[in-house]
Amino acid sequence: MNISKQKKAIVLLSGGIDSATCLFIARKTHKCHCLIFDYGQRHRREIRFAESIAQKTKSPYRILKLSLPWGGTALLDKGKRLPQDRRLSRIGKDIPPTYVPGRNIIFLSIGISWAEVLGASYVYIGAHQSDFSGYPDCRKDFFEAFQKAIIKGTKAGVEGKEIEIVAPLLDKTKSEIVKMGKRLGVPFELTWSCYKGGKRPCGRCDSCILREKGFKEAGIEDPLIK
Amino acid sequence: MNISKQKKAIVLLSGGIDSATCLFIARKTHKCHCLIFDYGQRHRREIRFAESIAQKTKSPYRILKLSLPWGGTALLDKGKRLPQDRRLSRIGKDIPPTYVPGRNIIFLSIGISWAEVLGASYVYIGAHQSDFSGYPDCRKDFFEAFQKAIIKGTKAGVEGKEIEIVAPLLDKTKSEIVKMGKRLGVPFELTWSCYKGGKRPCGRCDSCILREKGFKEAGIEDPLIK
Numbered sequence: 343m344n345i346s347k348q349k350k351a352i353v354l355l356s357g358g359i360d361s362a363t364c365l366f367i368a369r370k371t372h373k374c375h376c377l378i379f380d381y382g383q384r385h386r387r388e389i390r391f392a393e394s395i396a397q398k399t400k401s402p403y404r405i406l407k408l409s410l411p412w413g414g415t416a417l418l419d420k421g422k423r424l425p426q427d428r429r430l431s432r433i434g435k436d437i438p439p440t441y442v443p444g445r446n447i448i449f450l451s452i453g454i455s456w457a458e459v460l461g462a463s464y465v466y467i468g469a470h471q472s473d474f475s476g477y478p479d480c481r482k483d484f485f486e487a488f489q490k491a492i493i494k495g496t497k498a499g500v501e502g503k504e505i506e507i508v509a510p511l512l513d514k515t516k517s518e519i520v521k522m523g524k525r526l527g528v529p530f531e532l533t534w535s536c537y538k539g540g541k542r543p544c545g546r547c548d549s550c551i552l553r554e555k556g557f558k559e560a561g562i563e564d565p566l567i568k
Numbered sequence: 569m570n571i572s573k574q575k576k577a578i579v580l581l582s583g584g585i586d587s588a589t590c591l592f593i594a595r596k597t598h599k600c601h602c603l604i605f606d607y608g609q610r611h612r613r614e615i616r617f618a619e620s621i622a623q624k625t626k627s628p629y630r631i632l633k634l635s636l637p638w639g640g641t642a643l644l645d646k647g648k649r650l651p652q653d654r655r656l657s658r659i660g661k662d663i664p665p666t667y668v669p670g671r672n673i674i675f676l677s678i679g680i681s682w683a684e685v686l687g688a689s690y691v692y693i694g695a696h697q698s699d700f701s702g703y704p705d706c707r708k709d710f711f712e713a714f715q716k717a718i719i720k721g722t723k724a725g726v727e728g729k730e731i732e733i734v735a736p737l738l739d740k741t742k743s744e745i746v747k748m749g750k751r752l753g754v755p756f757e758l759t760w761s762c763y764k765g766g767k768r769p770c771g772r773c774d775s776c777i778l779r780e781k782g783f784k785e786a787g788i789e790d791p792l793i794k
Contacts, residue, residue, distance in 0.1 A: 409633060410678070414685030437723050444681030447721050451677045452636070455670030459640030484721035491717045495673050495710035497663050 350462035351508070352377055352453045355396060355403065357388030359533045359553065360468035360511055362395045363519050366526035367510050368466045369399055375460060376403035377453055381410055381445075382418045385539020394532045406452065415442045417537065424537050426546040430555060433548050437476050440537060440548065446479035450488060450507060457505045458498050470511040470519065485509055516556030524562055531565040543567060576688035577734070578603055578679045581622060581629065583614030585759045585779065586694030586737055588621045589745050592752035593736050594692045595625055601686060602629035603679050607636055607671075608644045611765020620758045632678065641668045643763065650763050652772040656781060659774050663702050666763060666774065672705035676714060676733060683731045684724050696737040696745065711735055742782030750788055757791040769793060 351372035353365045356379075368374050376396040380389055389405065396403035416422035416439040425438055446469065453465040469480040478484060489507050493499035511519055523530065535553040536543035543550050543566055557564040577598035579591045582605075594600050602622040606615055615631065622629035642648035642665040651664055672695065679691040695706040704710060715733050719725035737745055749756065761779040762769035769776050769792055783790040 404637065406637075407633075407635060410681055411630065411632075412682050412685040414681075437726070441723055442681075443684035443724075444677055444722060447677040447718065448674065448681060451670055451673040455636055455640075455668075455674060456638050458669035459638040478723055478726045479721040481720065484717065487713070487717035487720045491710065491713035492673065494707065494713045495705040496670060497667055497704055498669075500663070500704045 351464040353466040355392045357391035363523040364468035381408045387539045391534040517559035520556045520560040577690040579692040581618045583617035589749040590694035604631045607634045617760040743785035746786040
């Protein structure tokens with residue numbers, strides 16, 4: 343990939359370890375602008391954490407309010423039960439109730455819109471398919487197909503100034519991401535993974551379980567559960 | 569296409585002739601749910617017209633607020649000049665300043681999200697490429713590529729319950745759409761095409777010029793400019 347310091351990138355930032363690490367990868371070579379979505383999550387904590395990460399790296403950022411009033415997912419609908427205490431061997435084997443219909447398609451589409459106006463050449467997303475293969479919109483074949491659609495459907499694409507979707511963590515495991523984040527100086531104390539918005543991570547939801555596994559396998563202490 | 573009355577469809581409704589006609593086509597065979605976007609348009613008139621059309625057909629509808637704060641288009645940014653008094657031969661030959669970066673990609677993505685939750689099998693869009701080939705996100709090759717992306721990126725797609733993007737007007741001219749709308753009983757007095765939000769259409773923007781041409785060629789009187 344021919345990248346240069348001057349080229350701008352949009353980074354989709356969620357407040358979790360993956361997108362934070364993604365930002366630290368992107369900022370090595372690009373001027374990054376962070377896009378944070380306020381889409382009716384169960385709690386505000388991840389938005390505040392995402393903001394802190396953007397501020398920490400002195401990256402300009404926008405928080406975009408987006409209503410998806412039809413719910414259909416345990417991540418937005420407090421009436422739906424979040425899976426908890428699932429065995430590791432179960433996680434990622436099916437499409438879980440935390441799947442948000444169309445989420446990455448929508449987030450990337452909006453990121454592309456901003457990229458086009460800003461003249462950014464890249465949209466970074468921290469998705470990875472290895473631990474979380476249950477989410478169809480985190481898979482390589484989705485990103486490849488979506489890339490083709492935006493080349494056809496944008497002025498930038500039609501004029502040959504392609505905006506590239508970059509998912510640098512796609513084939514990494516959580517522990518590889520933790521190690522990479524550590525090396526790049528990601529402030530893990532400013533990342534939030536838990537699906538719930540308590541004062542401390544619940545330790546029982548899929549996201550907490552995968553985070554714990556990631557830190558453990560990486561041999562690194564998680565500052566959030568000290 | 570194997571369609572049945574029972575199958576639900578989402579129809580993207582803008583308040584113009586094209587999407588209104590599209591709704592009247594879709595409702596022949598489907599239970600339609602209309603999706604109207606309030607995305608910072610220069611005026612509220614087209615949203616009110618879209619609502620009226622949905623109500624007229626007794627279709628359930630949602631108005632979704634969406635902020636695209638980066639502008640980059642004369643349709644959202646009042647500081648940018650709308651093209652006016654352009655010759656017909658010029659319109660559609662370039663990408664005009666009214667192009668909204670990523671618009672149909674975003675609208676379709678959100679429509680797909682609702683379709684997936686609702687169990688709808690189709691998302692209808694009134695785009696057409698013949699008069700307005702200047703917009704890259706109104707072209708057949710974009711829709712085809714986007715269709716592939718959503719098959720890969722949604723639970724519905726992965727499970728074989730594909731949500732189909734339907735653009736029934738894609739190869740129609742404006743006058744063919746007017747004739748078709750007339751035949752289907754579209755209440756043209758409840759459609760708004762003008763990019764400006766005056767009491768009456770300006771008659772000078774690209775959209776007014778194309779509407780006028782459409783009605784004229786169809787030999788039908790436009791109730792808005794009687």
